[in-house]
Amino acid sequence: MATQPAIETRDLCKRYGAQLAVERLNLQVAEGEVFGFLGPNGAGKTTTLLMLLGLTEPSSGTARVLGLDPRRQPIRVKRQVGYLQENMGFYRDLDARQMLAFIAELNDLPAGEARERAEAALVAVGLAGEAGKKIGAYSRGMRQRLGLAEILLKQPRIAFLDEPTIGLDPDGTGRMLEVIQRLARERGMTVLLCSHLLEQVERIATRIGIMIGGRLVALGTLGELRDAKFGVAGGQYTLEEIYLKYFRESAG
Amino acid sequence: MSALRAIMRKEVSDHFSSNRFLILFSLIAMVSILMVYMAGLKISQDLEGEVKPTFVFLMLFTSSGIGFPLVQFVAFFGPLVGLILGFDSINREWNEGTLSKLLAQPIYRDAVVNGKFLAGVLVIAVTLVSIVLAITGLGLVTLGVVPGVEELYRIFFYLLVSLVYICFWLGVAILFSILFRSITTSALASLASWIFFSFLIPLAASAAASAAPPLAGESNTGYVMRVSELERTLSLVSPMRMYLESMAVIVDPLRRTTSALVAVGRNEDISLSRFSGPLSLNQSLLMVFPQIVFLVAILVLCFAVSYIVFQRREIRSI
Numbered sequence: 001m002a003t004q005p006a007i008e009t010r011d012l013c014k015r016y017g018a019q020l021a022v023e024r025l026n027l028q029v030a031e032g033e034v035f036g037f038l039g040p041n042g043a044g045k046t047t048t049l050l051m052l053l054g055l056t057e058p059s060s061g062t063a064r065v066l067g068l069d070p071r072r073q074p075i076r077v078k079r080q081v082g083y084l085q086e087n088m089g090f091y092r093d094l095d096a097r098q099m100l101a102f103i104a105e106l107n108d109l110p111a112g113e114a115r116e117r118a119e120a121a122l123v124a125v126g127l128a129g130e131a132g133k134k135i136g137a138y139s140r141g142m143r144q145r146l147g148l149a150e151i152l153l154k155q156p157r158i159a160f161l162d163e164p165t166i167g168l169d170p171d172g173t174g175r176m177l178e179v180i181q182r183l184a185r186e187r188g189m190t191v192l193l194c195s196h197l198l199e200q201v202e203r204i205a206t207r208i209g210i211m212i213g214g215r216l217v218a219l220g221t222l223g224e225l226r227d228a229k230f231g232v233a234g235g236q237y238t239l240e241e242i243y244l245k246y247f248r249e250s251a252g
Numbered sequence: 253m254s255a256l257r258a259i260m261r262k263e264v265s266d267h268f269s270s271n272r273f274l275i276l277f278s279l280i281a282m283v284s285i286l287m288v289y290m291a292g293l294k295i296s297q298d299l300e301g302e303v304k305p306t307f308v309f310l311m312l313f314t315s316s317g318i319g320f321p322l323v324q325f326v327a328f329f330g331p332l333v334g335l336i337l338g339f340d341s342i343n344r345e346w347n348e349g350t351l352s353k354l355l356a357q358p359i360y361r362d363a364v365v366n367g368k369f370l371a372g373v374l375v376i377a378v379t380l381v382s383i384v385l386a387i388t389g390l391g392l393v394t395l396g397v398v399p400g401v402e403e404l405y406r407i408f409f410y411l412l413v414s415l416v417y418i419c420f421w422l423g424v425a426i427l428f429s430i431l432f433r434s435i436t437t438s439a440l441a442s443l444a445s446w447i448f449f450s451f452l453i454p455l456a457a458s459a460a461a462s463a464a465p466p467l468a469g470e471s472n473t474g475y476v477m478r479v480s481e482l483e484r485t486l487s488l489v490s491p492m493r494m495y496l497e498s499m500a501v502i503v504d505p506l507r508r509t510t511s512a513l514v515a516v517g518r519n520e521d522i523s524l525s526r527f528s529g530p531l532s533l534n535q536s537l538l539m540v541f542p543q544i545v546f547l548v549a550i551l552v553l554c555f556a557v558s559y560i561v562f563q564r565r566e567i568r569s570i
Binding site: 053055056075076078079081083085087088089090091092093102103105106107108 | 351
């Protein structure tokens with residue numbers, strides 16, 4: 001079982017009425033990988049994440065997360081997966097500490113350990129100074145950091161990060177990427193990173209998948225994608241150029 | 253279980269610290285205390301010179317000092333508490349994006365609905381009990397009478413049935429907050445259904461019943477009886493009617509029917525009771541058992557519907 005992939009999907013499809021949001025997705029992500037999941041808006045990335053979490057029923061196909069079926073065992077899957085969603089909501093009347101305490105309680109963490117982990121998480125994302133403020137008064141970037149703190153608190157084996165750096169200042173972005181990388185390297189956490197900021201993905205992702213119109217059009221390391229599109233001589237092309245080439249091809 | 257407790261605790265503290273609840277609670281507390289004070293004054297006037305009056309304490313709940321008695325006040329405006337606590341419980345989280353965050357945690361979906369419902373039940377129970385305790389205290393002062401054991405039992409059942417009645421409306425509001433994404437829509441729908449079932453149905457029932465023509469050869473009394481029976485049958489759709497009928501019997505031991513055709517004044521009542529003793533508590537309860545079962549049933553039904561709708565909701569739309 002040591003080689004069991006963290007995430008595995010087989011012909012995973014999701015239909016909303018006549019529209020095909022995800023079409024026969026076959027994806028494997030190994031444990032400890034930082035997987036960059038790219039694609040234009042509405043490509044089906046978030047839908048895929050929701051299916052992996054068991055929050056949305058797939059129309060057909062199967063998904064396995066740490067060997068578990070999110071359809072059948074959503075609670076066990078969600079216990080080991082942290083999800084930082086795009087445009088996430090917060091309870092505006094709580095402060096950061098209360099919010100983390102609430103999340104800890106929902107995850108059944110013992111109170112003492114939860115408090116320790118919460119403090120450590122607040123320090124790691126740079127919110128320790130403002131932890132007593134109501135979340136309603138937070139800026140967008142601070143909320144985003146609090147979202148990451150929730151994941152640090154939960155210490156899951158897999159983290160789904162949907163646009164984690166949106167609204168962050170350059171310093172915050174750097175710090176967030178550093179925390180994500182450290183989680184993957186030191187704790188062996190698997191990270192699924194959805195982002196439109198390609199240079200960030202280029203910096204930390206070990207492998208990349210590009211999804212366009214519900215289909216996975218490319219999958220591999222940066223080098224592999226580069227070779228596939230530009231031949232062996234394409235050494236200097238950035239991820240952005242590669243991505244745009246894929247995008248234009250599938251659009252045209 | 254711990255998730256349910258966490259959600260419940262958070263909801264309860266949200267309720268108690270929300271301005272809307274504080275305003276509502278102080279309003280209701282003020283009105284009911286004033287009403288009981290007036291009723292108390294009136295009762296002590298009425299009972300002057302009476303030898304050994306019985307169940308004086310319960311009269312605080314049934315006799316009207318100004319306007320209408322407390323039992324009716326709760327019947328009219330109690331539902332408002334339930335509606336106000338519930339009408340935005342699910343769709344607010346939807347709109348603010350906290351619902352999907354909640355559901356991404358390792359909890360069952362029903363913990364969300366159950367936690368919110370139980371928190372509402374707890375808040376309503378605290379409201380009711382504290383109002384009744386305030387009334388009891390005031391009653392001791394104004395009447396100088398200590399409630400007997402049976403009166404306390406009756407007050408307990410009064411609380412219990414009132415709780416079920418108000419929780420039914422809480423359930424209605426939560427159901428609307430699941431059905432409608434817009435908070436305004438769910439608020440309006442809750443209010444509309446409250447007005448429809450509490451005020452329009454009784455009115456419509458009496459209008460429809462009085463439109464019934466007399467049968468050939470029917471005596472005048474027979475006709476009046478038939479119309480009133482018809483009206484009562486039609487208005488049984490209204491939960492308020494059910495609640496009022498059961499309350500009237502539970503709080504008033506002298507009452508031996510749920511459908512009194514003629515209103516009996518206090519003095520007639522007393523002279524009648526000279527020939528017939530008050531009912532015992534289980535006799536009273538037995539009489540309104542159907543009404544209580546009805547109230548519990550619609551509460552369960554309402555809860556079950558919201559439960560099923562919420563379980564099947566597609567998360568993507570959340």
